[in-house]
Amino acid sequence: MTQTKPPSSETNAEGAYLCLQGVSKVYATHDGPVRALEQVSVGARRGEFLSVLGPSGCGKSTLLMIAAGLLRPSNGAVSIDGAVVTRPRTDIGIVFQSPVLLEWRTALGNVMLQAEAKKLERTAAKRRARDLLGAVGLSGFEDKYPHELSGGMRQRVSLCRALIHDPNQLLMDEPFGALDALTRDQLVLDLQQIWNQRRMTVLFVTHSVPEAVFLSDRIMVMTPRPGRLDRMIDIELPRPRTLAMRETPEFAAYIREILDLFLARGVLREH
């Protein structure tokens, strides 16, 4: 089993696409400063599915916001292909825990929002939006408004919106956290399928251990607050992964490793 490596060994991985170096984040609150992230260094390779796994409050959402250029790190730097990020990145697709759809726009209209922002050619973008919606099983729902869609459908629209401009990187912040177990399984399978076809770099924030193991090439396990990189785990399961694979000893071993880590850190407690 992998030993806990010092964070520095993860910096500047060869061919790193997204690179976080010594990133810390301190929030000012009424009760004084709160350290959300401490000295996190990680490099995501191009086309890699990298998950960030940790307990609530470990700063993993903050990490994603910093990677998106939406939050400034208090210390350290984010770079893409060596270029330091100083402003919100627009070359990415981002999916939040809630779908964040505009209630006054249809499913198609919400996906097209991204196309409008990028000034993509309208008819081509529309065709692509329809294709994407179709690919996640939303054919026939293009003209429905968010309130007419189920939670899972809304999150699918949100995923399509993040993909229509064919981004290099997809940033996902607990995208399936608010969904029921079955819908969640389906969306995880859908996401794997989409990733298999496009192979964009994915940064996937989650607190679900099986979800992270199922989807990832590597999992970055975080410590409780202040969030630090605890252990990097390579998931060497064959792809595409199937639901049946979840029952295999290899899969279980990965889960075990992570749970043991959480038990050791006091995130989980067996009475």
Next chain:
Amino acid sequence: MAEAERSLPRSPAVGVAEPEASTERSRARREWRVRIRNVLYPVGVVLGVLVIWEAGTRMLAVPAFLLPPPSAIAVSFIANAPLLLFHGWITTAEILLGFALSIVVGIPLALAIFLSPTFSRSVLPLLVSSQAMPKVAVAPLFLVWFGFGLLPKVLIAFLIAFFPVVISTAVGLASIEPEKIYLARSMGFGATATFFKFRLPNALPAIFGGLKISITLAVVGAVVGEFVGGDVGLGYLLMVANGSMDTRLLFAGIVALTVLGVVLFLLVELAERLAIPRHIIAGDRGVHETA
């Protein structure tokens, strides 16, 4: 399990279609009953009140100058229809101008309050005191300043009506999920596009909420202006009717004002429906957890 299956009636004729149809029928019946009730009950209450009023004034022989029966008010209303229409038209003009001024001044003001915390802190005390101040008290001052024409009534209507527009617009603009703004920025929308594509549509339900309060207040403002110093308008007509003890006409004027207020309110509601075709506030708002 097997026992339970055996005990169930296994008739092929009774499928799921039969209960489905009967459920649908009873649902339709229930809906129909609710619809009838929604119309019948309020109309019934109003009619009941009118009947009691009519019977009461007649049986107790209440003098007409104290409380005329509804039938007498109706007669007066019809007889004075041209008069009510003429004065009503003036009042409507004052209300609409005051309301329009509330929008024209209120929305940019709200925008400035939203954009600049310094401006907000500087003008909010003044705004709040302008609301706390009784408008009836300044009405005579407005007459001195602006004469007896349309202008002082419009200004009083505006003074009463603009506050809810300002507050609801400012609140509407400020209340947006932070994720929507993050989304706009990560998509690459500039400040102007973010405002028009995200913030303003998001604020529309709140803005219309303010406009609906504002239009009813504008009616009050116009009438107050006419009370204090007018020679036309429904408010003036009420004063005249009161002065000549024509209580029937007084009531007819009140009825006219009520109808006017309700119609204007409904017009704003219609505008709201047109501006927000899907007038649905998302149910998933405010359930974000940050990890």
